[in-house]
Amino acid sequence: MAEYKIQTPLTAEVVKKLKIGDKVLLSGVIYGARDAAHKRILDGLAKGEKVPFDVEGSVIYYVGPSPARPGKVIGAAGPTTAYRMDAYAPKMMELGMRGMIAKGKRNDAVKDAMKKHFVAYFGATGGAGALINKCIKKAEVVAYEDLGPEALRRMEVSDFPLVVVGDCYGGDLYAEGRKQWEGKS
Amino acid sequence: MRVIEAAKVTEAVRALAMEKAYKLSGDVLRAFDEGEKKEKSETGKEIFRQIKENAEIAAQGEVPYCQDCGMAVIFAEIGKDLRVDGNLEAAIQEGVRRGYTEGYLRKSVLGDPLRRKNTGDNTPAVIHYSIGEGDKLKLTFGAKGGGSENMSRLAMLKPSDGEEGVKNFVVETVSIGGANACPPLVLGVGIGGNFEKVAEIAKKAALRSPDKRNPDPYYAAMEEELKARCNKLGIGPMGLGGVVTVLAVNIEVFPCHLVALPVAVNVNCHADRHGEIVL
Ligand code: SF4
Numbered sequence: 001m002a003e004y005k006i007q008t009p010l011t012a013e014v015v016k017k018l019k020i021g022d023k024v025l026l027s028g029v030i031y032g033a034r035d036a037a038h039k040r041i042l043d044g045l046a047k048g049e050k051v052p053f054d055v056e057g058s059v060i061y062y063v064g065p066s067p068a069r070p071g072k073v074i075g076a077a078g079p080t081t082a083y084r085m086d087a088y089a090p091k092m093m094e095l096g097m098r099g100m101i102a103k104g105k106r107n108d109a110v111k112d113a114m115k116k117h118f119v120a121y122f123g124a125t126g127g128a129g130a131l132i133n134k135c136i137k138k139a140e141v142v143a144y145e146d147l148g149p150e151a152l153r154r155m156e157v158s159d160f161p162l163v164v165v166g167d168c169y170g171g172d173l174y175a176e177g178r179k180q181w182e183g184k185s
Numbered sequence: 186m187r188v189i190e191a192a193k194v195t196e197a198v199r200a201l202a203m204e205k206a207y208k209l210s211g212d213v214l215r216a217f218d219e220g221e222k223k224e225k226s227e228t229g230k231e232i233f234r235q236i237k238e239n240a241e242i243a244a245q246g247e248v249p250y251c252q253d254c255g256m257a258v259i260f261a262e263i264g265k266d267l268r269v270d271g272n273l274e275a276a277i278q279e280g281v282r283r284g285y286t287e288g289y290l291r292k293s294v295l296g297d298p299l300r301r302k303n304t305g306d307n308t309p310a311v312i313h314y315s316i317g318e319g320d321k322l323k324l325t326f327g328a329k330g331g332g333s334e335n336m337s338r339l340a341m342l343k344p345s346d347g348e349e350g351v352k353n354f355v356v357e358t359v360s361i362g363g364a365n366a367c368p369p370l371v372l373g374v375g376i377g378g379n380f381e382k383v384a385e386i387a388k389k390a391a392l393r394s395p396d397k398r399n400p401d402p403y404y405a406a407m408e409e410e411l412k413a414r415c416n417k418l419g420i421g422p423m424g425l426g427g428v429v430t431v432l433a434v435n436i437e438v439f440p441c442h443l444v445a446l447p448v449a450v451n452v453n454c455h456a457d458r459h460g461e462i463v464l
Binding site for chain 1: 227235254330424428454
């Protein structure tokens with residue numbers, strides 16, 4: 001289990017180094033989007049519209065933050081459960097997305113697409129909304145403002161603590177970690 | 186007959202909603218300490234360190250513990266010698282409205298399950314009323330996260346499934362959905378009653394303190410056994426592997442029909458935000 005400091009945007013070379021269980025401190029620009037924003041991106045694409053951010057090498061964070069207090073960047077901002085985005089993720093990878101931050105297991109279609117497009121899946125600690133808040137230095141809504149907590153956000157993060165939970169070799173820490181500790185106490 | 190003003194109820198609920206979003210109670214923090222000591226996986230220990238640090242940052246009152254500030258659930262036990270001057274239901278809802286708005290908490294409640302428009306103030310809360318002795322009003326408050334709620338399950342077992350059937354259902358629930366529910370978990374288990382009662386007592390159990398065992402030694406032993414079995418699943422903190430998946434199993438029971446054996450498991454996450462106040 002290695003430890004890395006990584007800067008976005010991600011390249012295939014960086015993703016290929018990552019294995020499940022590795023600890024990562026991620027810095028740079030990431031995009032916050034969840035169910036409704038994904039749906040708008042892909043619906044827009046079908047209508048011939050452009051994706052409202054630079055997808056190439058991008059990292060998408062599945063997050064729906066709590067409101068920012070006056071003068072603050074953002075509220076609590078922990079990850080949401082990833083499986084609801086499984087329907088959209090392979091298409092996003094095709095478009096150039098190289099990393100996902102969320103929590104929870106993914107389906108086989110997502111894992112296959114991660115192998116094909118060299119994409120990493122990072123786990124952030126679910127519920128650690130206040131801790132993660134401290135890593136977010138800037139946040140602004142870039143599209144779909146009407147969606148409130150579900151709007152598409154551009155965020156600048158510094159040393160966001162993550163664990164590689166899915167790698168581009170088909171590794172799945174949710175399955176492997178459990179296998180390793182099953183039956184133990 | 187004692188009388189309290191509805192405005193007092195509103196104020197109490199507002200304060201609970203705001204406080205609980207930022208400050209986990211001591212019983213939960215103690216359970217984290219214990220869990221961290223027991224956990225053997227390095228990744229698992231790291232998760233415990235993170236959620237403890239998260240609790241410390243949130244307790245400063247600037248950022249809520251979790252961005253999902255939950256749907257509010259309230260158990261209101263009304264003493265028979267107490268009269269609330271005003272509309273109790275409206276008073277509680279107003280408290281939730283103010284707490285979530287003034288506390289900068291995320292509003293996660295939709296006015297309609299299919300048309301899905303946010304009500305904008307996190308109301309309505311789910312309220313369970315009961316009438317008891319005395320002249321007090323006891324409010325038990327919970328802010329229940331959606332991710333862990335989604336991993337909850339209910340079954341109408343056959344009486345012949347017996348104790349083993351109930352226990353297997355609980356362990357199976359954690360096995361299927363535990364990893365997605367932000368473990369370490371607190372499980373609220375309801376056994377008995379009927380279809381709707383079993384879910385209600387499971388919720389009550391989920392909001393019970395993780396360090397309080399069922400007063401009946403038979404069920405207290407079952408709580409310990411279930412905890413040990415769930416922790417052997419290997420799911421671990423955040424589902425990344427480890428020996429601490431649940432912090433506590435809380436069982437509540439209710440009499441039931443002779444042909445029935447209902448069981449419900451209400452899964453609560455480490456953002457175990459519960460509290461009570463007596464007015
Ligand atoms: S399951 Fe609980 S800890 Fe996890 S995101 Fe939801 S409310 Fe927060």
